[in-house]
Amino acid sequence: MTNREQRVAIVPCSGIGKPFGTVSREAAYEVCEVLRPDRTDLVALSKLVLGERDACRRVATQPAVTIDGCMLKCAATLVRLHEGTIVNEVAVLDVYRRHKDLKPEGIAELNEAGCELARVVAREIAEVVDHVPRSEDLTGADHA
Amino acid sequence: MPSLPERKVGIVACSGEELAVGTVTRLAALRVLHDLRPGRTVTICLPLFLAGGEGDRAFARFHPTITVDGCALRCAARGTARYSGAPAASIVVDELVAGQGLPRPDGRRSLDEAGRQAVDLTATRLAAMVDEVLGAECAESCEREAAP
Numbered sequence: 001m002t003n004r005e006q007r008v009a010i011v012p013c014s015g016i017g018k019p020f021g022t023v024s025r026e027a028a029y030e031v032c033e034v035l036r037p038d039r040t041d042l043v044a045l046s047k048l049v050l051g052e053r054d055a056c057r058r059v060a061t062q063p064a065v066t067i068d069g070c071m072l073k074c075a076a077t078l079v080r081l082h083e084g085t086i087v088n089e090v091a092v093l094d095v096y097r098r099h100k101d102l103k104p105e106g107i108a109e110l111n112e113a114g115c116e117l118a119r120v121v122a123r124e125i126a127e128v129v130d131h132v133p134r135s136e137d138l139t140g141a142d143h144a
Numbered sequence: 145m146p147s148l149p150e151r152k153v154g155i156v157a158c159s160g161e162e163l164a165v166g167t168v169t170r171l172a173a174l175r176v177l178h179d180l181r182p183g184r185t186v187t188i189c190l191p192l193f194l195a196g197g198e199g200d201r202a203f204a205r206f207h208p209t210i211t212v213d214g215c216a217l218r219c220a221a222r223g224t225a226r227y228s229g230a231p232a233a234s235i236v237v238d239e240l241v242a243g244q245g246l247p248r249p250d251g252r253r254s255l256d257e258a259g260r261q262a263v264d265l266t267a268t269r270l271a272a273m274v275d276e277v278l279g280a281e282c283a284e285s286c287e288r289e290a291a292p
Contacts, residue, residue: 012161013189013191014158014159014161014170014189014190014191015189016157016159016170016173016174016187016189017187017189021189025159025161026253028161029161029252029253033253042161042162043161043162044158044159044160044161044162044163044166044219045159045161045190045191046158046159046160046166046190046191046219046220046223047160047162047217047219048191049190049191049193049194049219049223049227050217050219050222050223050226052217052219072192072195072196073195074189074191074192074194074195074196075191077191077194077195078191078194078195081194107174108170108171108174108175108178
């Protein structure tokens with residue numbers, strides 16, 4: 001990896017009351033730790049609530065993918081509040097509607113269907129990350 | 145005699161996704177909600193204070209809250225105080241663990257043994273705080289009712 005690569009901020013919701021919130025968190029870990037660790041940064045939503053400087057700068061300067069577990073869309077709302085650019089706004093419920101066989105259950109610990117739903121969400125996000133232009137593509141610095 | 149709505153404590157966990165201690169806050173809050181003090185607690189998503197409506201923001205002005213933070217940034221405590229109302233009590237997992245001489249938790253996605261111990265410790269402390277907060281409220285209301 002070089003510093004020239006454009007990294008993507010992954011911002012999951014902090015939903016604690018429903019399994020879909022846990023799916024959003026699991027999907028974020030799958031992307032940032034397994035699928036695209038060299039191109040993504042996990043950003044904690046609580047830091048954006050507080051306005052922590054580094055987290056706010058990160059979402060303001062890097063393209064962001066938000067993952068929300070309910071229709072209140074806290075992650076997307078807070079990234080926009082901090083003037084971030086969202087390249088993909090994922091609603092776990094929408095992904096579930098396309099995969100009705102993967103009904104997530106459990107909050108502290110997801111069932112296997114919930115884990116698989118998280119992997120499906122993560123794979124879709126990884127594809128989006130692959131299509132985010134790297135810095136050199138944006139600046140054209142390597143071109144004559 | 146009219147029945148009054150049961151008083152509950154709102155637990156606000158930072159849920160910090162970047163750190164293992166954030167995962168500890170989340171699991172400890174859920175342990176209290178489901179196992180240790182069911183029916184006496186509710187959990188509140190911290191981001192709702194900003195992303196939700198006025199009802200969410202007003203919660204801590206009318207209900208007691210206990211915040212559970214993973215690290216010294218204290219996002220949950222400071223965020224709750226800033227956008228809703230001062231929490232009745234607060235915990236920082238890093239401080240709690242260090243105070244007990246336990247190793248620092250690791251594994252934000254899947255906690256290690258130290259993390260699981262931290263969940264036990266934090267949940268037990270949280271449950272005691274819930275009792276204290278509800279007990280204090282009960283005592284205050286009893287005093288008000290007894291006043292001439």
